[in-house]
Amino acid sequence: MTATVETAPPAGSRGPVPPAPEGSTTVTVKIRRFNPEVDSEPRWDSFEVPALPTDRVLNLLHYVKWYLDGTLTFRRSCAHGICGSDAMRINGVNRLACKVLVKDLMSGGGKATTITVEPIKGLPVHKDLLVDMEPFFEAFRAVKPYLMTSGNEPTRERIQSQADRARFDDTTKCILCACCTTSCPVYWSEGSYFGPAAIVNAHRFIFDSRDEGAEERLDILNDVDGVWRCRTTFNCTDACPRGIQVTKAIQEVKRALLFRRV
Amino acid sequence: MTATVDSAPELAAPRSPRRRPARRNNVELYAWLFMRLSGLALLVLVLGHLFIMNILDGGVHRINFAFVAGRWSSPFWQFWDLAMLWLAQLHGANGLRTVINDYARKDATRFWLKMLLYTATVLIVALGSFVIFTFSPDVGS
Numbered sequence: 032m033t034a035t036v037e038t039a040p041p042a043g044s045r046g047p048v049p050p051a052p053e054g055s056t057t058v059t060v061k062i063r064r065f066n067p068e069v070d071s072e073p074r075w076d077s078f079e080v081p082a083l084p085t086d087r088v089l090n091l092l093h094y095v096k097w098y099l100d101g102t103l104t105f106r107r108s109c110a111h112g113i114c115g116s117d118a119m120r121i122n123g124v125n126r127l128a129c130k131v132l133v134k135d136l137m138s139g140g141g142k143a144t145t146i147t148v149e150p151i152k153g154l155p156v157h158k159d160l161l162v163d164m165e166p167f168f169e170a171f172r173a174v175k176p177y178l179m180t181s182g183n184e185p186t187r188e189r190i191q192s193q194a195d196r197a198r199f200d201d202t203t204k205c206i207l208c209a210c211c212t213t214s215c216p217v218y219w220s221e222g223s224y225f226g227p228a229a230i231v232n233a234h235r236f237i238f239d240s241r242d243e244g245a246e247e248r249l250d251i252l253n254d255v256d257g258v259w260r261c262r263t264t265f266n267c268t269d270a271c272p273r274g275i276q277v278t279k280a281i282q283e284v285k286r287a288l289l290f291r292r293v
Numbered sequence: 294m295t296a297t298v299d300s301a302p303e304l305a306a307p308r309s310p311r312r313r314p315a316r317r318n319n320v321e322l323y324a325w326l327f328m329r330l331s332g333l334a335l336l337v338l339v340l341g342h343l344f345i346m347n348i349l350d351g352g353v354h355r356i357n358f359a360f361v362a363g364r365w366s367s368p369f370w371q372f373w374d375l376a377m378l379w380l381a382q383l384h385g386a387n388g389l390r391t392v393i394n395d396y397a398r399k400d401a402t403r404f405w406l407k408m409l410l411y412t413a414t415v416l417i418v419a420l421g422s423f424v425i426f427t428f429s430p431d432v433g434s
């Protein structure tokens with residue numbers, strides 16, 4: 032632990048450190064931290080945290096924040112993989128902290144376990160693990176992720192066959208966590224690239240039989256910063272906590288552009 | 294699918310002043326397609342070339358001025374080599390353009406690297422084509 036003022040209990044603490052639960056092992060949680068009011072450069076901070084195999088990384092972060100260092104800053108809301116707010120780089124890969132179990136990160140053979148946690152890459156860091164999501168949402172909004180129709184509204188719902196619904200089922204699952212976009216090497220070096228998440232959400236409407244804005248969205252994604260920038264490295268597919276076939280969706284948009292067949 | 298009427302005005306006009314509006318041009322699409330097609334063509338052309346030059350009939354040792362002169366007297370081999378030159382050069386140049394676009398951080402760096410690339414490409418393609426078309430077997434004698 033580095034130069035934070037060590038008074039007990041630390042600011043924002045929930046009280047004294049609780050006893051380590053039975054069956055827990057102590058793991059080192061190494062967190063990349065940045066406090067804009069103090070630091071000029073990000074730094075690493077390590078904490079010893081008792082962890083059960085069934086704990087999630089989010090539990091470890093809570094332990095640090097609640098009992099060791101209340102200044103640790105990160106986002107989380109649902110803690111159940113629904114809201115998409117706790118995307119971070121865990122042991123070098125983008126994951127939701129609430130979906131990664133400690134037992135999957137344990138080093139075998141009785142060796143000490145270190146879990147590294149960093150903010151997702153490619154977005155400006157506000158503090159610790161908290162990044163500015165605005166560029167990400169700006170790209171999302173730019174593909175017009177809402178139903179576009181013309182003519183009179185139907186009196187009842189807009190009918191769609193099951194097959195038509197299945198066409199874009201995969202991409203409806205996105206929770207906008209930014210795991211994919213911030214795992215994309217093209218996005219790291221060129222922030223103007225729309226990024227996989229925006230393309231996934233464009234795909235969701237392009238292939239919706241009820242929507243009429245496909246041409247418009249395809250034109251947007253045909254741009255220099257659009258789908259042609261994708262290098263098919265599959266980082267995004269690997270990162271997606273919802274199991275969306277992100278690269279496949281991107282390729283389908285490319286194919287739609289090539290053959291104008293939706 | 295011609296409708297551009299936006300029936301959800303309350304959601305329209307995303308606050309996105311930073312992103313340029315989409316242009317209707319297919320440059321990136323054609324560049325992407327060209328990479329795939331030229332890659333396929335080069336596979337045949339280059340492997341064929343390597344096979345003829347290095348393996349067939351004693352391979353590389355029989356290549357001399359007369360051999361080259363003999364080959365380039367046939368329009369077929371002229372066309373083969375010309376196609377290989379153009380496709381390889383443009384394929385490589387577009388690949389490098391992509392790399393520069395992805396990795397150059399500053400606009401100025403990007404611009405000058407691309408200028409260098411384009412100049413080199415034009416020079417090599419022009420010089421190569423010039424040699425293939427104007428090659429005369431008599432210069433050696």
Ligand code: SF4
Pocket residue numbers: 211214215216217218226227260261262263264265266267268277278281
């Ligand atoms: S497949 Fe494409 S969008 Fe996904 S990480 Fe790779 S380059 Fe980025």
Ligand code: SF4
Pocket residue numbers: 115204205206207208209210211212227228231270271272273274275277
């Ligand atoms: S596609 Fe997956 S990784 Fe990307 S934002 Fe949506 S849920 Fe997250």
Ligand code: FES
Pocket residue numbers: 106107108109110111112113114115116117118127128129130
């Ligand atoms: S906290 Fe909601 S997805 Fe992890």
